[in-house]
Amino acid sequence: MKVIGKNTLRMAAPALVAVGLLLALPLAAQKDFNQSEKEMLAKYKQARTHFLKGGEYLKKGKLDKAQKEADTSLAILPQYADARLLRAELGYQRGQYEEALKEIETAKSDFVTVKDLYAFSYQEHLARLRDQRDEMEKYVQDMSAGASDKSSSAGRNPAQAAISKARQDIAEIDRKLHEPIPQTLEVPAEFHYIHGNILFKLKRFGEARDQYQAAVKADPRHGNAWNNLVSIHFAGGDPAGALKLLEEAEANGVTVNEKLKKAVLEKK
DSSP, X not given: OOEEEXXXXXXXXXXXXXXXXXXXXXXXXXXXXXXXXXXXXXXXXXXXXXXXXXXXXXXXXXXXXXXXXXXHHHHHOTTOHHXXXXXXXXXXXXXXXXXXXHHHHHHHHHHHHTHHHHHHHHHHHHHHHHHHHHHHHHHHHHHHHHOOSOOOTTSSXXXXXXXXXXHHHHHHHHHHHTSOOOOTTSOOHHHHHHHHHHHHHTTOHHHHHHHHHHHHHHOTTOHHHHHHHHHHHHHTTOHHHHHHHHXXXXXXXXXXXXXXXXXXXXXX
């Protein structure tokens, strides 16, 4: 985003981000799910393939192909919020803001609808990591018990090398297990950010500001949302509010656009 003056605001164009929790997870096991939920999980796996293709097309500027993949994804799983988000971005980039608004509102509604599926998938993901860790620990114990101190001809004991690698894998699993649990009950920041951009284009500035605020609440390090939030306050004649937000953004490790920062500080 660039600030050219108090009354001129250029919104950062949205870029597709893997916002859905399921994007980062393998298909969950179907334990404890009823038949309809099992069917949804199966459809998700198929729909996700098309969504990811659509995301790649969007990055390359191939909007028609991205649209086709998003539509196919939603035909398979109509509640797939991330594919709906993709359609909202496509509408935004084409200047079809009213259509994009309907898509982002539906995306948020759909995310709430399938949040239990998202939460279940993540818990299953953690369970699989713990199982893998247990297997690796047993492997290390067995290898250590049978390891010899004798060096190989290359000067290194192969068993010790395998044990070392296994311990590295365990450390990586531990890192993943200690990552903060995603807030699966809340709509992700990118949904609010895209929503804000669409509302801004529709000149619904107060509502856009609220969406950017929701985005940084969901993700305190969402740089684009912070920059837009600072800018919309500054352009709206609230330099004191813009300064407060700028300081809050930087306290969260966000880099504020230099021209925007300079303009805000000059009004200090």
